[in-house]
Amino acid sequence: MAKILVIDDEVVFARSVAHTLSRNGHECRSLSSAEEGMISIETDRPDLILLDIKLAGMSGLDALRKILSLDGSIIVIIMTAYSSVESAVAAMKDGAYDYIQKPIDHDELTFIIEKALETHRLRERLSYFQRKEVQQAAHGEIIGVSAGMTQVIEMIGRIAHLEPRPAGELPTVLLLGETGTGKDLVARAIHRRGSLAGQPFVEIECTSIPKDLAEAELFGYEKGAFTGATAAKPGLIEAADGGTLFLDEVGELSPELQAKLLKAIERRQIRRLGSLRERKINVRIIAATNRDLEAAVKVGAFRPDLYYRLKVLTVELPPLRERGEDVVLLANHFLKQLTHKYSLPVRRFTEAALQALRAYRWPGNVRELVHLVERALLVCDEQEIGPSALSMDATSPVVASQRRNHPPGADETFQIQFPEQGIDLDEVERQLIKQALDLTDGNVAEAARKLSIGREALRYRIQKHGITRPAIL
């Protein structure tokens, strides 16, 4: 349903048009002069105005300019008699969306209005995403000098500076990394620094779309496609046209959507729910996941063809515990940013606090660090923030460093008793890896986390010890 104003000094005609549109489900008012229309724009905030070009008083063309200066997002459709088509064309140059000739054919009117409203909705969605992108751009700096992050930053540069070409021809990018490592941040950086900057960046959180609405959200629908589809609506893929579509947590997509998405990427076309028409799409896809997609492919939880389609260029974000001094750089960066945000006096971490930060294993990665710094800043009144203000699992560097070898939640008194007769270190490692895999049902990423090593390091050890495939997901 949309709010529509009909402005025409032929009162009976204006009422009849408004009546027709109300029957189509819109909220309509008819007015007999442009002057009344101007007042109504302020109070009613219409989505669309049907405006007669020949009005007594303020002319249709003047009214058009005034309307658009009051609110540039209103769609204005000009109504004109055959003899004044030229003025209607002039009006379109001044920003009218379309024109319709009198006498008005009701089917044609309905068609023009529905098409215009669809464009309007698409524009609104785009400007929402563009606004969101501009807000986030201010906080988009990527901090890190560790070897892992240097590689990531170099890769962003390389991807961003690929030869300018249409969005749909740019290679897909797959971002891998544990939760909170910065995949979202990197996706936005690739978009902003490349040739698509300025075009829409549309993020889809695959986990947050209700399953039964997912297809309609992604691909859009036509009016009447299902109960409640009172008007056609473009999907998020269409909203990303010309820019980047960021599929976050792509590993969580249902098998049906995986199939539909693959088809859309391969054919560069989509079909809205309830439509027979294929629509071309021109989008670059960036996907991200914290799941081990390769393992998901092996157990049949993710389509191999989609996996290979997505991983044309892969960027792996290292967990924070493997980034060395980046922890301190990041902590200081967030401290400065948040002090500014809360208009607080300058604060700094004590050396003991920095040691605690270095020693902690960061299961929630950078996101956990941001929250921890924010909490410390808000609870600590001192100019210097010590370890006691950092309410992580372990605030003392000694306990924290012991914990590096202990999965979170493990018994803190866990110790290995060295037997007098000695041990086979390789065998101990093999057994620990097997136990970690058993505990995580063979999930390599999870097991690597429990062992506090990287996924690749774990894969290497699995091969080295010949741990057999069925134990591994």
Ligand SMILES: Nc1ncnc2c1ncn2[C@@H]1O[C@H](COP(=O)(O)OP(=O)(O)OP(=O)(O)O)[C@@H](O)[C@H]1O
């Ligand atoms: N290298 C970095 N420099 C500065 N800020 C960072 C960095 N990495 C992550 N952040 C910040 O940490 C927070 C979490 O990052 P982000 O949301 O990008 O992680 P994610 O990997 O997408 O998480 P999830 O898998 O849960 O979606 C954000 O506030 C982000 O701005």
